Amino acid sequence: MEDGVLKALDLEGTIRAVIVSTTNLVEDARKRHGLSYTATAALGRALTAAALIVPVVARRGQVSMKFQGNGPLGKVVVDASNQGTVRGYVENSQIELPPNSLGNFDVGAAVGNCGYLHVSVDNGFGQPHTSTVELASGEIGEDVNRYLVSCQETGSILIVGVHLSRRGVEAAGGLLLQLLPDHTEETICKLENNLASFGTFTFLMRRGMNLEQILRRGLSGFELHELSEVQPLRFDCRCSPERFIQALAVLDKEDLLEMVEKGEEAEGRCQFCNAIYHVGSERLSDIADTR
Numbered sequence: 001m002e003d004g005v006l007k008a009l010d011l012e013g014t015i016r017a018v019i020v021s022t023t024n025l026v027e028d029a030r031k032r033h034g035l036s037y038t039a040t041a042a043l044g045r046a047l048t049a050a051a052l053i054v055p056v057v058a059r060r061g062q063v064s065m066k067f068q069g070n071g072p073l074g075k076v077v078v079d080a081s082n083q084g085t086v087r088g089y090v091e092n093s094q095i096e097l098p099p100n101s102l103g104n105f106d107v108g109a110a111v112g113n114c115g116y117l118h119v120s121v122d123n124g125f126g127q128p129h130t131s132t133v134e135l136a137s138g139e140i141g142e143d144v145n146r147y148l149v150s151c152q153e154t155g156s157i158l159i160v161g162v163h164l165s166r167r168g169v170e171a172a173g174g175l176l177l178q179l180l181p182d183h184t185e186e187t188i189c190k191l192e193n194n195l196a197s198f199g200t201f202t203f204l205m206r207r208g209m210n211l212e213q214i215l216r217r218g219l220s221g222f223e224l225h226e227l228s229e230v231q232p233l234r235f236d237c238r239c240s241p242e243r244f245i246q247a248l249a250v251l252d253k254e255d256l257l258e259m260v261e262k263g264e265e266a267e268g269r270c271q272f273c274n275a276i277y278h279v280g281s282e283r284l285s286d287i288a289d290t291r
Contacts, residue, residue, distance in 0.1 A: 003234060049065070067138075069116075141158050177218065186242060
């Protein structure tokens with residue numbers, strides 16, 4: 001299944017849904033950052049969650065999330081845009097932990113259940129709006145759902161998952177269901193019954209179900225009024241050689257000239273995508289001359 005996002009509303013105007021497949025972009029992130037299994041599961045869930053919430057909290061812009069917990073993984077930072085791009089990194093990419101009591105990757109212990117989730121929403125109208133909530137579990141999905149309920153004041157259910165094998169990421173994706181103002185108790189009961197028999201998101205993907213089929217399973221009994229076209233998703237970073245040169249331009253002229261005199265080059269690595277940029281002494285001299 002190609003990576004993508006699908007959005008829908010039910011006919012009664014009680015449920016808004018967003019569903020994504022992120023297998024390829026999570027595998028891309030794993031390779032770029034050389035992630036351990038646990039780090040892949042954590043970053044993959046965070047990338048998936050960002051792709052899920054950006055259509056509903058930043059419809060014209062982008063959203064950034066930073067998980068700052070007390071676990072050994074350190075910071076988990078991701079962002080997503082409505083142009084179908086996501087990117088992210090973890091602070092300690094090689095952290096590996098034993099499975100939890102359910103036999104799953106122990107993302108909660110890796111991130112930590114004491115700390116904060118910071119969410120910045122930029123709709124392109126000026127200063128981004130930032131909200132902060134305490135981490136609920138470190139399991140990513142529960143923490144992002146807590147943000148939606150607390151800061152967006154919207155009843156919601158957010159499911160994210162990453163399935164890994166020795167070959168890499170075999171399935172990754174997620175589902176966001178939000179209650180709209182016209183929902184009723186019957187709406188909630190139907191959703192609860194559906195989710196009780198929903199199963200694991202990545203299991204459904206590995207069975208060959210596409211996004212629409214998984215969505216209709218989660219919304220069984222609801223008549224869907226509107227299904228969007230599937231918008232492609234990809235791991236994509238805004239870094240570039242030009243941006244690295246712009247960053248070098250803020251250094252002191254003396255520091256730049258010292259590097260030129262020693263015949264050194266400047267090297268920079270992007271945290272988000274792990275790309276490495278080099279600028280030789282001749283270009284450094286040109287930058288110094290503009291100071």
